[in-house]
Amino acid sequence: MQFLGFPRRCVSGVTRSALAWALALAVAGCELTEVTLAEPSDLVVAEVLIQHSDTGVHASALLYTTQGSKDPDRVRSARVVLTPEGGKPVHLPRVRHTVCLESMPREPVTEPACYASNTALAHVRPGQYVDLTITLPDGAEIRGSTRTIGDFEVAAKERMAKGPRGLPICYLPPQTTLALAWTRAAGAWGYVIESWIYGLPDALAPEGIAIDQDPLFLTGVSLSAADTTIVFPSQVGLAERLDEDAEVLLALQDGLPEGSSAIIYVVAADRNFVRWFRGASFNPAGTERISSLTGDGFGYFGATAIRGLSVTTVASPGVPSCIE
16 A cells, blocks of 8 residues: 555555554553563564455565664575465465565565465465464574454445445445444454545535545544444544644545545454554654564564445445445
8 A cells, every 4th residue: 555645554455554553552552461572683573464355365474684684685585384274384475575565554674575475375264373484594483373353344235336446335425424334353453444535636626625635545443342433534534633634634524525435444453463563653762562473583473354345425326325
């Protein structure tokens, strides 16, 4: 996903701000007793994610060394293996590092290596345990495990039509908010809502509001595993409320303007993902992380699951209302 202003990428693999919502979880008071790790001077960092969506299962591993490493190139010849519970090991091939950066919320501090697969893990089910083993050229090993996020759905999906990108679509009357709800996902520690709002420059021009971003990317957050509702669009954009989009966000408090539309993703994330990103920028002594990996490196092996929908403010035959 892409950057807009301050660096922020999308969890959904499209465009997002995982760091912002993970930090929001921290501010909201998620209490953790684990000891955090300040980044050491010469270790390999592994950020590994397995992600379920309506289009399949994708796994990626971003490897890089800490700043000042004596051998930063050793991450480029690693062997990365995922082993699903009861299944055969799956080797992730090395690919362009930009593939990993599309689904990672933070740029690495040194030149990274990326290992990823879109098809070999298609048989991995929601709620299944997966083990990780990373072997470096010198024989060092990094290990971890996670459980994929359980299945969940956006409420009322079954009565929506099929829209762009194969996503469910419904009609949201202009200047009307949507109480977006979804079922609870087993294994999730929190949810991020990513939205791309299209057509705002033309729709807001009559009100004298200028905007040069089309689409406008905004995020929202549900602060616990049990919090499975958010009001769209008024409760998205929390991380952006102090920037130059403040006038636009104020205009969206009562709903989308006529002529605009949006694509919305709900992303559920496990505790390994949240624990790794929640501590960023809050330690005056330096960046701290809570690692879920063991062995000769640190980082996280996390899981996310994604569900999406589209809304339009233009009534069309065959597109049902979002509001019952």
